[in-house]
Amino acid sequence: GESVGLHLPTLSVQEGDNSIINCAYSNSASDYFIWYKQESGKGPQFIIDIRSNMDKRQGQRVTVLLNKTVKHLSLQIAATQPGDSAVYFCAEKNSNSGYALNFGKGTSLLVTP
Amino acid sequence: DSGVTQTPKHLITATGQRVTLRCSPRSGDLSVYWYQQSLDQGLQFLIQYYNGEERAKGNILERFSAQQFPDLHSELNLSSLELGDSALYFCASSPGRQETQYFGPGTRLLVL
Numbered sequence: 001g002e003s004v005g006l007h008l009p010t011l012s013v014q015e016g017d018n019s020i021i022n023c024a025y026s027n028s029a030s031d032y033f034i035w036y037k038q039e040s041g042k043g044p045q046f047i048i049d050i051r052s053n054m055d056k057r058q059g060q061r062v063t064v065l066l067n068k069t070v071k072h073l074s075l076q077i078a079a080t081q082p083g084d085s086a087v088y089f090c091a092e093k094n095s096n097s098g099y100a101l102n103f104g105k106g107t108s109l110l111v112t113p
Numbered sequence: 114d115s116g117v118t119q120t121p122k123h124l125i126t127a128t129g130q131r132v133t134l135r136c137s138p139r140s141g142d143l144s145v146y147w148y149q150q151s152l153d154q155g156l157q158f159l160i161q162y163y164n165g166e167e168r169a170k171g172n173i174l175e176r177f178s179a180q181q182f183p184d185l186h187s188e189l190n191l192s193s194l195e196l197g198d199s200a201l202y203f204c205a206s207s208p209g210r211q212e213t214q215y216f217g218p219g220t221r222l223l224v225l
Contacts, residue, residue: 032212043115043203043216044156089156093212098169099144101214103156 012110019077021107023090026071030092034101035064035075039086047075047088077109085111116140117217119204125223131192134220138185138206144168145187146207146214147179151200162187163209194224 013019025033031052036044048059050066050073057064063076073090087108091101116139126132138145147159149172158171162181173179176194181187191198201221205214 034213036216043117043218044205045115046213046215049213091156098161099207099212100146100158100161100169100171101156101212102158103148105155 009105010108010110012112013080015080015082015111015113017080019075019080019084019109019111021075021077021088021090021109023073023075023104024071025073025090025092025104027092027094027096027102028068028071029094029096030071031095032093033064033066033073034091034093035062036089036091036103037084037086038089038106044089080109080111082111082113085109115215115217117204117206117215119202119217119220121220122218123221123223125225126194127225128194128196130194130224131190132194132222134189134191134202134204134222136187136189136204136206136217138187138204139215141208142206142215143185143209144207144214145181145185146205147173147187147189148203148205148216149200150203150219156203159189191222196224198222199224 034049035047038044050057050064061078065074087106091103118137143164159173161169179189201219203219205216
């Protein structure tokens with residue numbers, strides 16, 4: 001079936017470096033994408049979203065890039081900080097899922113000093 | 114803090130029992146979503162309510178049901194519990210028919 005998946009299950013970066021978390025999706029009808037951060041024991045926290053009519057969107061220290069040609073999504077975190085350590089999920093919505101989000105498996109980001 | 118509240122935070126029960134999880138959406142949000150998070154399945158969408166009406170169903174078992182009340186809070190009822198139902202259950206809400214969903218802190222259910 002349709003799925004959203006992540007290339008790298010774990011990512012370790014040094015404090016101050018930039019982080020890139022990747023996500024692949026398979027449904028060409030996906031029209032909305034969102035990144036969540038989940039810290040241990042907490043619920044997913046909204047980071048940034050992007051619609052399919054955009055290629056790039058920037059937030060505070062984060063950038064999401066969307067490549068519809070290869071069905072790939074990435075989250076870039078600038079100047080990664082220890083507080084960025086968490087599991088990051090990408091999720092997508094398509095016309096078949098209504099307003100429900102389909103989540104990927106998640107990438108664990110570990111920021112080392 | 115997303116503004117979505119869930120109770121209880123933890124729940125331990127036995128197989129065959131029934132439990133009710135409660136969610137209060139962010140002020141003004143009309144849509145409520147329920148998700149299940151387990152180690153092997155990740156975050157799975159269960160069901161959505163919009164202004165009291167069921168709008169979408171995902172991978173929700175027949176043993177599970179939900180409702181949204183006039184004050185917009187929602188309850189997820191899990192019955193005939195099995196060991197495999199042990200998971201984190203999250204509620205999310207959104208303003209209306211918009212996509213951005215804000216998640217609550219979750220209820221951790223352990224079925225023994």
